[in-house]
Amino acid sequence: MPHWLQLMVDSLPTLLWGGIKFTIPLTLLSFALGLALGLLTAVTRLFGPVPLAMIARFYVWVIRGTPLLVQLFVIFYGLPSLGILLDAFPAALIGFTLNVGAYTSEIIRAVISSVPKGQWEAAYSIGMSWRQAMVRTILPQAARVAVPPLSNTFISLVKDTSLAAAITVPELFQAAQRVVATTYEPLILYIEAALIYLVLSSVLSTLQVRLERRFARYGGMMETNR
Structure with a gap:
């Protein structure tokens, strides 16, 4: 077996373990919490009182206007100067959640x-409240309508979690970095x-296509029933 292939085979369990233990949980938790935060922020901007809507707008402006890596550094390396100490994984979770939100x-x-x-x-005409209509x-x-863009956001998040290596989260990419430090084979x-x-x-892209088709069929059934 060629040296490069043997190295890849030997290091695969280490990389996969980093993915299973950190990358996947970080992705799932960040997306779930970020989606909830995003829904709250969107509803606040659309229907909330002006002061809260302005706060929500400011939050979106700041997060979208600054790099994710900088946000992670501020949370993990910057907050300790204020006496707020966070372990690497919670810091990454907060950073990704705010970004996804x-x-x-x-x-x-x-x-x-x-x-x-x-x-x-139509919802109000049959006696629904605002909450029921929503x-x-x-x-x-x-x-x-939201499935395709939200799916793309999720797929991007999987790749973005590699940035957590910069704040010492031992996820997939940092696992590769550690192996590189001992083998001196960065390219492989x-x-x-x-x-x-x-x-x-x-x-995930394959699953996205199937999910979109299912929602399309569901939407077609709703239109037919009308």
Whole structure:
């Protein structure tokens, strides 16, 4: 077996373990919390009182206007100067959650705004409250439109978690860096890490296509029932 292939085989368990233990949990938790934060931010900007809407707008402006890596450094390396000490994983989780929340809030705000006003009026005409109209009528329609961009955000997040290596989270990419430090074979190990990310992204892209088709069929059934 060639040396480069043997090295990739030997290092694969270490890289996969970093992915299973840190990359995947960090991705799932950050996206779930970020999506909830994004929904709250979007609803606040669309329907909240002016002061809260301004705060939400400022949060989105700051996060979208600064690099993710800088945000992680501020949280992990900067906050200790204020007496706020965070371990690497919680710091990364907070950073990715805030970042995902800002970007998904723009997606959610756009898709909610795209629902015709007649849908609100129809919901109110049958006695629904604002909350019932939002949950039962508006969000289900908005969800179909939001699936592609939110899926793209999730796939991007999988790759962005590699930035957590910069604040010492031992995820997939930092696992590769540690192996490089002992083998002195950066090209082989970094290509292997890239291939693992590529496989993950390809699998998620396939799942995205299937999810979009399912929502398309569901949407077609709703239109037929009308």
